[in-house]
Amino acid sequence: xxxxxxxxxxxxxxxxxxxxxxxxxxxxxxxxxxxxxxxxxxxxxxxxxxxxxxxxxxxxxxxxxxxxxxxxxxxxxxxxxxxxxxxxxxxxxxxxxxxxxxxxxxxxxxxxxxxxxxxxxxxxxxxxxxxxxxxxxxxxxxxxxxxxxxxxxx
Numbered sequence: 001x002x003x004x005x006x007x008x009x010x011x012x013x014x015x016x017x018x019x020x021x022x023x024x025x026x027x028x029x030x031x032x033x034x035x036x037x038x039x040x041x042x043x044x045x046x047x048x049x050x051x052x053x054x055x056x057x058x059x060x061x062x063x064x065x066x067x068x069x070x071x072x073x074x075x076x077x078x079x080x081x082x083x084x085x086x087x088x089x090x091x092x093x094x095x096x097x098x099x100x101x102x103x104x105x106x107x108x109x110x111x112x113x114x115x116x117x118x119x120x121x122x123x124x125x126x127x128x129x130x131x132x133x134x135x136x137x138x139x140x141x142x143x144x145x146x147x148x149x150x151x152x153x154x
Contacts, residue, residue, distance in 0.1 A: 004082040005035065006119045007128040008090075012070035014115035019107055020073055023116060026089060027077055028102060031149035034102035036129075036138045042068050050131060063112060074132040080150060083125050086118045 010023055027072070028034065049066045054060050079085060091102025095114045098105035108115045119125035129138070 003078050003080060004122060004125070005076055005078050005129055006083045006086050006125040007076060007117075007132060008075045008086060008119075009117040009132075010073035010075070011113075011115050011117060012066060012072060013110075013113040014107070015070060015073065017115075019115060022074070022107070023103060027075075027086070030079075030085065030089065031145065032079040032082060032085070033075045033143045033146070034045075034075060035078045035140070036133045037073065038133075038137065039071050039073050040132070041071045044068055046131070050128070059112065066112065076129050076133055076138055079150075083119055083122050087120065090116050090118050135149060 001057040008027070008030060010020055014020065014023060024034070024037075045066050051060065051063060051067075054063065077086060089103055091098030091104035093104075093114060095104040095108035098108070098109075098114075100106060103116055104114050114122055119128050
């Protein structure tokens with residue numbers, strides 16, 4: 001099985017609450033490989049592109065203001081079935097309904113201030129990683145832990 005890539009965004013509420021390291025640690029502890037990471041300030045244009053499926057919703061103006069007011073941390077992760085693994089780790093979008101043990105279930109109480117975004121499909125992940133990272137910002141390297149994260153037949 002080939003490695004997948006996905007995007008996560010650590011949102012402004014997580015940054016303001018000092019949760020960056022704890023969130024990253026969960027992905028690393030799970031065995032996902034960080035192939036790109038940077039802090040950025042999302043522009044209004046980037047927000048409109050990233051959330052194009054939500055721009056007609058009544059809550060979009062607040063979402064755009066929230067996502068563009070403070071910096072975010074963008075991360076590209078790699079691993080087997082990475083997109084679904086990350087989705088499962090994040091928990092439900094409405095953090096009040098997210099199960100304990102998930103990132104949102106342990107660290108958030110909101111639907112719109114739910115501390116993290118993750119790509120919802122492999123197709124979306126491909127577009128989102130390209131939106132936030134230039135090819136030269138993604139790193140190919142030998143991940144020493146890989147032989148301990150997967151059996152040879154996986």
